Amino acid sequence: MSISAAFFAQAQDISIIRNSIDVYSNSPMVGSSKFNAMGGANGALGGDANSLLTNPAGLGVAISGGVSGTLSIMGNKNTSSLAGASSSYSNTKGDLGNVGGVMTFQLMTRSAWKFINVGVNFSNQSLDNYVESPGNSNIIYDFPNSTNSSSYDRHAYNRYGNLSKTSIGVGANYNHSLYIGAGLNFLNASLDQSDTASFRSLNSNSTELFSKNGTPYYERSNGFSASLGVIGKLGPNFRLGASVETPTFWNIDKSYNFYNDPKYGDDVGFESNKFTSPLKATVSAAFVATKNFSIDVDYTLGLTKPKYKVYTQTEVDINNFFKDNSKNLSELRVGAEYRVKQVRLRGGYSYASSPFDALTIGRFTNAGTQEEKSYDNLILNNRNALSFGIGYDFKSFYIDAAYQNITSKYSNPFMFGVLDNSTNSAYYSANRTITSDSFIVSDVKNIRNNFFLTFGWKF
Template sequence: MKQYIYAAALLVANVALYAQGDLNTAADAVRYSLDNTTGTARFRGLGGAMGAVGGDLSAMSVNPAGSAIFNYNTGTATGAVYNVKNKANYYGTHTTDKDSSVDMAQVGGVFVFNNANENAFLQKFTLGFNYENSNSFENSLYMAGTSPNSIDQYFLGYANGRGGRPAVSLNTLNTGNYNYMTFAEQQAYLGYNAYVFNPTTDGSNTPYVTNMPQTGNYAQQSRIQNTGYNGKIALNFATQFKQSVYLGINLNIHVTNYVNNISFYEDTNNLSSGGMQELQFDNRRYTYGGGFSLDLGGIVKITEQLRAGLAWKSPTWLRLQDEITQSLYAYCPECDASTSNGNIILDPGMTYILDDYTVRSPGKWTGSLAYIFGKSGLVSVDYALQDFSNTRFSSSRYGYINDELSQTLDMAGELRVGTEWRVKNFSFRGGYRFAQSPYKNGTTVGDLQGYSGGVGISFGDSKLDLAYSWYRRDADVSLLQQGTVDAARVQSTNNNIVLSYTIDL
């Protein structure tokens, strides 16, 4: 007889598993490859188009030569308010959810060492450091609708084997110790003991077949709450040669902290037929780790007004680890005679720490042009290219996922345009950003379009800058992110307010 499991207290177990090839998907790799335009208020107000402008702590993240534009020792700190509104469409049912957060978005400084000899070849060099929240994962989604497909395919996919992995044996499901199972075996174990599927008895080609009612559609809903960030610490060195050439390098340390909470609910719409009535599957995934990358860049003054820049960002290597907590609830009065009310609760009460793995995000080239109108203002354009098909997981266990990344991802361009105009002590800014989809189909994650504006005031040795940015992007989001085929179409609209304080020393 299938087991009835209930754990009243939380037990934490550290178990090294080889399950990441089953847990991770191509979408997980893409998550760590996408960056947002973050940083100082001036940078955001200009739409991030500062590759040839420089003179800003966040600008050196685009082109590290930009720190050699500084004339004085400078420090900047930035706070931000993030707001995201998600509109989801799942089989014709529309839902809306919002999330807001406040964060220290940036802090950094640069030290300028000038050569007293104005005719020297090496005019100056700079040492800088900058921390930025390069991507915020703060997000809240609610999706609901009626689907022709049940969650049974999630559990059956693991039980019957996928991605070259064999099916889970019936002996493992009946007598195996959950604590020492692989991730795939655990998913099959939960589904089997919640009566989602049964062993095959009709001689079909698969070991297990669904036990879910096949009488109609399934009412489903999912609440997804994400928190966390991608942070980057840049250690910068830049030089100015003569009056027209600037070169720079960044050594970047990356920090990732991501928490994904999913509560998926399915009503089988089966009251008249009996059998399985409801399922609720709760998942908590905590991903953390760090990595490194390298930036190289140069800026040339073609004329006193016209500047050109070129920068290369190396691939980013992130070493990550996952902690997983799961529970499954089912209501099936006819499934298990040992339950008095039909409630089946599978709660192992354990947090599993899985083995670590590496994600390599693609490198990026950025070309920039800026025209400086003396002290009156500027117009700047950046264009970046990134080949997302080079995104990879490190291990051979991810062979089929890496093949999917190569086949579905593509080269993507990003255009950023910005302008700034000064009136006495005030500066007024505007920006535009367009980023192509990283996917060949252009829909799994759609194109991004954004606008920004800002204002700054100078107090002599210090400045206060305020910026507002808006951008929108559509994407397909699965109600249960690991391995399900059904996805809602989600339109995400982001509104950010950023305030920076800069002091020249």
């Protein structure tokens, strides 16, 4: 499919597409160190509050209460390459990653219902993401109403903030063979974002910094979803699980800067919107060989496409883009645990597929010419995560640690401008507007190194 210039002129900022998937369609999956070390795979095992991240029926598996808190140190490194040059940037952020607890209520009756348990879980993750792309002196921009031309010097995209999910749920145990559960999820997102570019004058060799029209901007959002799940034992060693999570219904409030508007000049605008993330289903299978070894496999699939409530033609264009070009979100997670007396050894792997089909755009070549090119990894791409961890059980108390490595490579389009001097997608400085109907595209490698430490108490 070809992305039209008109679409991006309406959408104002390609990051709207990125954030729709990367922020609003992906619930935070930062759990305890055990959960993270096992790649987030616990849909058929359950047993603690992190079940609310995958399958609330796992609450019913617990036979004793417990509470835990997890500290996270999340590192994010982006290396952006263009025309034979590279630019890298790393940032590290420490925070409270997860808090969870389960209260068990044993039913002292002759009924086959053994437990009804209540769980609460809070999950929090950083949205920080800074990408600085190097320059290319072969790419020349002309400015209307000026005899000056400038070469592209560099570009910086900066997003920072947090995404959190608070879940409450209930799980029931039927004869230690069937478990059912339900949960309510309350999400909050806070992100600040900027988009700037630097140009070098061909006349004076001086540089000038530009802000993209519509940036910097700020979003404060809240959302709600619900989940249902079931786990069944197929004998003493095998379990199957299934769960469904409704779309997250988001309310998004945004403020943004705009420049050189014919009526308002330079000012700040405000808008609100509603966004619906995809409906998701998860199927799980677990093998519990003994009390010392278990393995779990989860597969999550998005069943619908993301969608904005329509207020203007902008939302129509974005929704049509998702309808025509987005894939159903999918993720495979595998995790295992082995116990040696009081020591727990854990490992996991997860793979999330690319969210978009191949897309064709106009782009600048390294030589500065313009051409049409198809990308199968534009904006976002598939993601691989490898993790491992260790824990020690002091009977009532335990301490766990985990390491997680997440990698992704994608093509990063930016610097698209239009020919008018309005509030559409363009870059501004004073009263001059750069113009181009092509993108600059860099290659970005993203590496995230995350560390987690959990302290827990069982009662």
